[in-house]
Amino acid sequence: MSESAPLRPETLVIHAGATPDPVTKARITPIYQTTSYVFDDADHAAALFNLEAGGNIYSRLGNPTAGVLEARLATLEGGVAALAVASGHSAQLLVFHTLMEPGCNIVASRKLYGGSITQLSQSFKRMGWGVTFVEELEPEAFARAINDKTRAVFIESIANPGGVVMDIAGIAEVAHAAGVPLVVDNTLATPYLCRPLDHGADIVVHSLTKFLGGHGNSIGGAIIDGGKFDWTSGHWPNLSAPNPSYHGKVFTDAFGPAAFVVACRALGLRDLGPAISPFNAFMILTGIETLALRMERHCANAQKVAEWLKAHPKVAWVSYGGLPGDPSHERAKRYAPKGAGAVFTFGLKDGYAAGAGPDVVRLSVGLEHVDDIIADLDQALAGL
DSSP states (O other): OOOSSOOOHHHHHHHTTOOOOTTTOOSSOOOOOOSBOOOSSHHHHHHHHTTSSOSOSBTTTOOHHHHHHHHHHHHHHTOSEEEEESOHHHHHHHHHHHHOOTTOEEEEESOSOHHHHHIIIIIGGGGTOEEEEEOSOSHHHHHHHOOTTEEEEEEESBOTTTOOBOOHHHHHHHHHHTTOOEEEEOTTTHHHHOOGGGGTOSEEEEETTTTTTOSSSOOOEEEEEOSOOOOTTSSOHHHHSOBGGGTTBOHHHHHGGGHHHHHIIIIIIHHHOOBOOHHHHHHHHHHHTTHHHHHHHHHHHHHHHHHHHHTOTTEEEEEOTTSTTOTTHHHHHHHOTTOOOSEEEEEETTOOOBTTBTTEEEEEOOSSOHHHHHHHHHHHHHTO
């Protein structure tokens, strides 16, 4: 394949990170369904365990199938390295486990997946990590919430379930002015629609279970390190102080731009253990190969459905960044010009006892023929 010009996303989703098996010449990445690996000798084993050489030690820490998935994700997001884990929640846990100390806090958008709000406000509280939720969307609101104990700002690129598109660059600017990294959950957008690292984000997380895997058959998560944040201020001792479990190794000195993601693996994944299975890594890799085609259809369907709902007499409002006049529309054109995603909410004029609000219905628009999707919604609305 020609290397004279950068490969486009439609090509990278199929080939990035993968090469034919050198022994069998198999085209597709195999499922390396193994727990352990052979060391050349005692010195080789010592070098691996001391993080002085690259290679596989044990499949909780890394696996060749997962390694191809990680390389593909890092390439698609424009990061220096990635780590694949058991779920999106696992990815968030390892990110904040690496960044946080008891008594510190996270500044997070309130426009988050409900499970993330619970994780941040309930489970993380038991670890001594505080959270300040920001209701407003403006970067200035995030700036006001940051204090000297803040160790990260956390947002979603396209918020689940409201379909709200966030001002990634603006929020990155205020986070960096305070010396704090911006972590972005890019699950709903995927790197096909939006690459947060290009807009100033420092770390990207994903639930691979959703659009990247795309087929609802495997759970997984990922962390992608942008490799540009300076971790040496002293606020992140996991990264910039000598680590006793690795003979005093300082991760920022030893691993440079990839220090953060190496720490997520060598400290977080090592001790907390949410490893992705080789089979799930294989299934998600297979799903990513059709990412471009699927996201084009998802977005096209969602756009037509949102327009249809907007005109329906029983619908009070539709929150979708692809609609002209929507509060997120200009941000969608900037951050997700190929489409505003496939998850959004709308409100019923007479209300309904839904969990997200008194009138709110959440839609995740699929790949079915759009006329069938609209017909299904039409019969449901007709029955109200």
